[in-house]
Amino acid sequence: MTTRRRRFRARPKPQLKRPLSNDEIRTPEVRLVGVDGSQLGVVPTEEARRRAAEEQTDLVMVADKAVPPVVRMMDLGKHMYEQRKKEAKQKTRSKSGEVKGVRIGFKSGEHDWQMRLNQAGGFLSAGHKVKLEMRLRGREKARLDLAEKKMQDFITALPGGGRAEGGLTKSPRGITVMVAR
Numbered sequence: 724m725t726t727r728r729r730r731f732r733a734r735p736k737p738q739l740k741r742p743l744s745n746d747e748i749r750t751p752e753v754r755l756v757g758v759d760g761s762q763l764g765v766v767p768t769e770e771a772r773r774r775a776a777e778e779q780t781d782l783v784m785v786a787d788k789a790v791p792p793v794v795r796m797m798d799l800g801k802h803m804y805e806q807r808k809k810e811a812k813q814k815t816r817s818k819s820g821e822v823k824g825v826r827i828g829f830k831s832g833e834h835d836w837q838m839r840l841n842q843a844g845g846f847l848s849a850g851h852k853v854k855l856e857m858r859l860r861g862r863e864k865a866r867l868d869l870a871e872k873k874m875q876d877f878i879t880a881l882p883g884g885g886r887a888e889g890g891l892t893k894s895p896r897g898i899t900v901m902v903a904r
Contacts (some may be wrong), residue, residue, distance in 0.1 A: 741892045743784040744799050745772065748792070756795040757784070765791055775894045822901070827877060829863045829870055836877075844882035852888070856898040870898055878902055 748768055755763040755771045758778055768772075775796045783802060786793035789809040823846040827839050840879050843853045855877065857870055871891055879900070888901040 729904075735789045740797075741803065743787065744781050745775070748772075748782060748784055748794060752791050752793050753784075753794045754789065754791050756793060758796045767901060771796075785850075821851050823851045824856060826858060827873075829859055829873070831856060837869050840882065841875070842882055843885070843902065847881065847885055847902070848883055850904075853885070853902040855898060855902050856899045867893070867898070874898060874900055 734803060748771075750768060751840045752765055752767050753771050755766050755774070757763050758780060763774075771782055771794055778796055780796045781799040782794050783797055783799055785795050790819055823843075825839055825843045825846070828835070831839070843855065846853050855874065857874055859867075859870060863870065875887075878887055878900070882904070885904060888903050891898050891900050
């Protein structure tokens with residue numbers, strides 16, 4: 724018995740919502756904005772279409788909730804391109820504030836301590852937040868006051884400085900704190 728292979732189908736890219744343009748605009752009158760951004764007043768839709776055709780541009784609805792709706796004479800393709808660029812730029816900006824995790828031990832040695840300090844300092848200087856975590860095992864859980872003191876010492880020893888956001892959160896496995904620049 725032979726098995727059939729499925730063909731790979733690429734997922735379609737999410738399309739940006741296209742504003743109403745030219746003949747899609749159905750309102751009887753609109754507020755017209757020229758190519759250069761000048762206000763041309765409230766005109767009938769047919770008049771606005773005629774003016775856009777004379778200028779060899781598209782008539783694009785920019786504010787459909789307004790009464791009457793605001794339309795602008797512009798190149799629709801260029802407008803859509805700029806919208807995609809703006810969206811991509813916004814996406815890259817929102818990604819910069821990632822949360823990085825650093826785990827330290829209750830009985831960490833001096834070298835481990837310094838390595839974690841440098842690692843957390845690097846994350847903070849890159850603009851990220853750091854989730855500092857200390858795992859407590861066995862009898863270490865009974866010394867929660869000592870663990871909290873070690874966490875505070877770690878935060879104050881960070882190169883370039885750092886501050887705890889919120890406070891220490893206790894869990895059955897240990898304590899955590901968010902640190903920001």
